[in-house]
Amino acid sequence: MRPKGLVxxxxxxxxxxxxxxxxxxxxxxxxxxxxxxxxxxxARPMGxxxxxxxxxxDENAVYYNPAALGFxxxxxxxxLWSPQFGLVDYGGxxxxxxxxxxSTSALYSGPIEVxxxxxxxxxxxxxxxxxxxxxxxxxxxxxxxxxxxxVKYYYSHLTLEGSDDGYGWxxxxxxxxxxxxxxxxxxxxxxxxxGLVYGPxxxxxxxxxxxxxxxxxxxxxxxxxxxxxxxxEVPLDSVxxxxxxxxxxxxxxxxxxxxxxxxxxxxxxxxxxxxxxxxSNFRLDWALSAYESGIAETHxxxxxxxx
Numbered sequence: 179m180r181p182k183g184l185v186x187x188x189x190x191x192x193x194x195x196x197x198x199x200x201x202x203x204x205x206x207x208x209x210x211x212x213x214x215x216x217x218x219x220x221a222r223p224m225g226x227x228x229x230x231x232x233x234x235x236d237e238n239a240v241y242y243n244p245a246a247l248g249f250x251x252x253x254x255x256x257x258l259w260s261p262q263f264g265l266v267d268y269g270g271x272x273x274x275x276x277x278x279x280x281s282t283s284a285l286y287s288g289p290i291e292v293x294x295x296x297x298x299x300x301x302x303x304x305x306x307x308x309x310x311x312x313x314x315x316x317x318x319x320x321x322x323x324x325x326x327x328x329v330k331y332y333y334s335h336l337t338l339e340g341s342d343d344g345y346g347w348x349x350x351x352x353x354x355x356x357x358x359x360x361x362x363x364x365x366x367x368x369x370x371x372x373g374l375v376y377g378p379x380x381x382x383x384x385x386x387x388x389x390x391x392x393x394x395x396x397x398x399x400x401x402x403x404x405x406x407x408x409x410x411e412v413p414l415d416s417v418x419x420x421x422x423x424x425x426x427x428x429x430x431x432x433x434x435x436x437x438x439x440x441x442x443x444x445x446x447x448x449x450x451x452x453x454x455x456x457x458s459n460f461r462l463d464w465a466l467s468a469y470e471s472g473i474a475e476t477h478x479x480x481x482x483x484x485x
Contacts, residue, residue, distance in 0.1 A: 231365060237273065254482060270284065325353050352365035401435065405434075428445050
């Protein structure tokens with residue numbers, strides 16, 4: 179890509195970030211326990227606003243677009259830790275190699291005090307724990323096209339008397355096409371699902387969501403590479419109803435300078451930034467999401483080992 183085209187592309191991306199940041203901050207982020215578990219995986223995608231479906235070139239493909247596992251060229255292990263919204267701990271671990279990958283993550287609240295009717299401390303407390311496991315797979319069907327999917331299992335536990343544990347599952351098909359400097363990916367989340375079931379009397383539906391993304395990559399020289407990404411997630415019910423207010427954009431840009439990377443993005447609710455340091459087979463990723471409306475910013479750290 180020529181320098182003028184590179185500058186124009188970057189400027190266009192920044193303008194889109196500014197415009198969209200002013201229109202979507204009021205959207206609800208999570209609407210049930212299953213959605214709460216879908217906080218994403220990995221600090222690298224988070225630093226790019228969660229836009230990763232059209233790129234998905236590392237272990238995070240297990241979560242973001244498992245079809246891309248068909249193009250993965252290394253075996254990798256990744257870990258995750260994030261004090262989510264400054265309120266709960268969220269962490270996980272995963273691995274991926276060509277064709278298959280697995281990740282698991284958990285959300286833990288710590289002790290939550292139970293007040294009496296006047297708001298005074300009663301000395302009683304409870305904990306909330308949620309977890310999930312994701313098995314992803316991807317297989318090339320053509321030299322530049324790969325099909326795949328992931329199977330997710332959910333679990334939640336509340337240590338209150340009379341509360342039932344929650345269980346659920348879903349299947350997400352995916353596809354990705356990769357050309358020299360361009361990637362296009364599509365995934366349908368929760369296309370097949372049993373919902374979240376709590377005991378014999380309560381069931382929560384898992385929303386079906388269409389996620390699509392593109393990536394444009396440019397290697398400026400041997401040590402400088404630029405990735406520009408844009409994803410869109412749309413509840414399937416809103417496709418026929420044309421409810422554009424329910425569509426969530428994700429925008430991201432990533433610049434690699436040899437073994438160091440810097441990132442910025444917008445995830446539909448907040449601006450994000452991130453960075454990476456790569457030493458030998460190890461990579462340390464960090465990301466920050468700066469929310470509005472009094473919600474604490476969220477940090478995310480991942481340590482990746484690839485060989």
